[in-house]
Amino acid sequence: xxxxxxxxxxxxxxxxxxxxxxxxxxxxxxxxxxxxxxxxxxxxxxxxxxxxxxxxxxxxxxxxxxxxxxxxxxxxxxxxxxxxxxxxxxxxxxxxxxxxxxxxxxxxxxxxxxxxxxxxxxxxxxxxxxxxxxxxxxxxxxxxxxxxxxxxxxxxxxxxxxxxxxxxxxxxxxxxxxxxxxxxxxxxxxxxxxxxxxxxxxxxxxxxxxxxxxxxxxxxxxxxxxxxxxxxxxxxxxxxxxxxxxxxxxxxxxxxxxxxxxxxxxxxxxxxxxxxxxxxxxxxxxxxxxxxxxxxxxxxxxxxxxxxxxxxxxxxxxxxxxxxxxxxxxxxxxxxxxxxxxxxxxxxxxxxxxxxxxxxxxxxxxxxxxxxxxxxxxxxxxxxxxxxxxxxxxxxxxxxxxxxxx
Numbered sequence: 380x381x382x383x384x385x386x387x388x389x390x391x392x393x394x395x396x397x398x399x400x401x402x403x404x405x406x407x408x409x410x411x412x413x414x415x416x417x418x419x420x421x422x423x424x425x426x427x428x429x430x431x432x433x434x435x436x437x438x439x440x441x442x443x444x445x446x447x448x449x450x451x452x453x454x455x456x457x458x459x460x461x462x463x464x465x466x467x468x469x470x471x472x473x474x475x476x477x478x479x480x481x482x483x484x485x486x487x488x489x490x491x492x493x494x495x496x497x498x499x500x501x502x503x504x505x506x507x508x509x510x511x512x513x514x515x516x517x518x519x520x521x522x523x524x525x526x527x528x529x530x531x532x533x534x535x536x537x538x539x540x541x542x543x544x545x546x547x548x549x550x551x552x553x554x555x556x557x558x559x560x561x562x563x564x565x566x567x568x569x570x571x572x573x574x575x576x577x578x579x580x581x582x583x584x585x586x587x588x589x590x591x592x593x594x595x596x597x598x599x600x601x602x603x604x605x606x607x608x609x610x611x612x613x614x615x616x617x618x619x620x621x622x623x624x625x626x627x628x629x630x631x632x633x634x635x636x637x638x639x640x641x642x643x644x645x646x647x648x649x650x651x652x653x654x655x656x657x658x659x660x661x662x663x664x665x666x667x668x669x670x671x672x673x674x675x676x677x678x679x680x681x682x683x684x685x686x687x688x689x690x691x692x693x694x695x696x697x698x699x700x701x702x703x704x705x706x707x708x709x710x711x712x713x714x715x716x717x718x719x720x721x722x723x724x725x726x727x728x729x730x731x732x733x734x735x736x737x738x739x740x741x742x743x744x745x746x747x748x749x750x751x752x753x754x755x756x757x758x759x760x761x762x763x764x765x766x767x768x769x770x771x772x773x774x775x776x777x778x779x780x781x782x783x784x785x
Contacts, residue, residue, distance in 0.1 A: 390561040393554045394454065394495045395515050398488050399523025399635075401465060402430055404547050405481065406609050407531035407628055408540035410616045415540075416474045424737025427609045428730035429478040433464075433485020434492070435730060438723035441493040450494050451562040457491025458555035460484075465548030469541045487551075493722060496700055510646035513697025517642030520693065524635025528612075532628035589766060594724040596656075596762040597699055599755035600663040603670045604692040605729040606736055606752050607685065608635075614673075618745055622678060630682050634689030641693025649698045656763045659698050666691035667756025674746040 405412075405427065413423055437457075444453040464484030471477040496512060503511040534543040612627040641662075648658045669688040676684050699721065732755075739748040 384561070384565045386557075386561040387565045390554075390558040391495045391499050392515060392518050393557060394458065394491060395519030396523040396526070397458075397461070397519075397551055397554045398492050399519045400527045400550060401461065401484055401488065401547055403524055403527030403608060403631075403635075404531045404543060405430065405468075406631075407528050407612050408535045408543055409613050411535050411540045412474075412477070413613075416477075418474045420737040420741040421734065422474045422737075423613065424734040425478050426474060426481060427737075428733040429481030430485040430488075431605070431726040431730035431733070433482040433487075434489040435485075435723040435725075435727035437486045437489030438493050438726065439489075439720060441490055444490060445494060450498055453494050454491040454498075455555060455559050455562070457487045457489070457494075458551060458558055459487070460490060461487025462548055462551040462555060463487070465551050466545060469545035469548060489723065489726075500701070508701055510643065510650070510697075512701040513642035513646035513693075514639075516696045516700060517639040517693050520635040520638040520689075524638075525632040528628040528632045528635070532625050590720050591724075592762055592765040593699065593702065594721055595759050596766065597659065597663060597695060597759070598725055598728050599757065599759035600667050600695060601692070601699075601725050602729045602732055603667055603752045603756040604688065605726075606732060607631075607670060607673070607688065609733060610736060611685070614745055618674070619678070626678075630685050633682070634685045637686055637689040638693030638696070641690040642697040644690075645694025645697035646701065648694070649701060654768050655698055655702055656766050656768070659695060660760055660763055662691045662694040662698070663760055664757060666695065667753050667760075669753075670756065671750055671753035673749045 409423055409426070412418065412426065416422075418426070441453065444456070448456065461484050464480055464482075464487055467480035467483060468477060471480050496515060499515055500508050500512055530546075531543050534546065608631060611631055615622050615627040645658070645662060648662075649655050666688050669684050669691075672684050673681065732752075736748055736752070739751070
């Protein structure tokens with residue numbers, strides 16, 4: 380396995396950063412969009428749901444695109460679609476058309492992001508794979524989060540939300556150009572062979588019960604994180620108007636920055652020979668509980684709750700996305716489909732829940748909906764018992780789990 384060139388690594392990580400910039404920039408400008416369009420809480424939920432809906436649907440199909448276009452062309456094509464969708468967001472005249480534009484942007488991300496995870500995992504030594512994947516996800520949040528939140532908060536108060544979303548489109552074009560140049564200099568493969576061994580790996584993946592067990596186990600916990608990031612600025616404006624949008628952007632940005640040490644911690648824990656199911660539960664359960672505390676926290680307590688949740692969710696993401704690369708029938712050419720299935724299921728659930736969240740807020744207020752969000756995070760975790768024991772190569776001799784995923 381040839382070492383990855385710096386430009387190649389940069390292009391893969393820029394794709395992760397861009398994912399978070401596009402996803403999070405809408406959250407901080409949502410109150411202004413609500414004012415301009417006169418949107419109801421339910422319509423805001425649809426706007427938030429548009430992007431993850433596009434990501435979720437097209438993440439399922441990423442393995443199909445790889446089998447037809449190859450991994451590097453799939454990444455570039457996805458970035459191009461994202462660029463178009465991001466520019467459309469800046470030009471949209473109404474809430475329904477903004478939903479469609481966000482859907483297009485999400486389709487681009489869903490096409491390329493699972494492939495970038497697969498390319499990094501396939502071209503990283505197994506002993507460092509969990510940490511590398513954890514860094515990919517965490518750096519995206521750490522860099523993309525502040526750009527999306529703090530940059531969005533600065534831009535929307537001075538130039539308006541259309542300029543903010545148009546700027547995101549320009550960044551997407553630049554990242555696509557960097558990716559094209561890096562892949563021309565260093566073509567990458569998902570396996571040791573240059574060809575994908577199975578033309579439609581998606582069907583094999585969809586029949587694999589291990590993938591679906593992983594999907595459902597972390598569905599509620601990651602949904603809670605997505606919901607918090609998407610709705611915290613609107614929640615603060617509605618329930619704590621004195622705190623201000625810049626406070627909201629700062630608190631959420633700090634939480635996203637903390638996903639980096641969280642991702643490193645999760646990657647380290649996943650490679651220590653422990654059962655990864657136990658490690659996931661150890662990070663996921665307390666993260667879910669924290670979201671229940673949001674409506675009952677004062678300004679300092681709120682900041683602490685959100686920050687610790689970011690740290691724990693960074694660990695969860697690092698472990699979750701690295702696990703398939705350690706299971707033989709999910710690695711290699713199958714990996715983008717597996718990652719796409721996991722990410723797609725999670726995001727489709729979150730997009731549907733975003734609509735439910737907006738409706739419940741309008742009917743019952745925030746305390747009820749934050750309690751429901753927390754409860755869902757805990758309710759899905761028992762599905763981990765259906766995931767086979769999965770230990771790293773650091774497992775003690777004689778533990779009975781020498782082969783990952785055995």
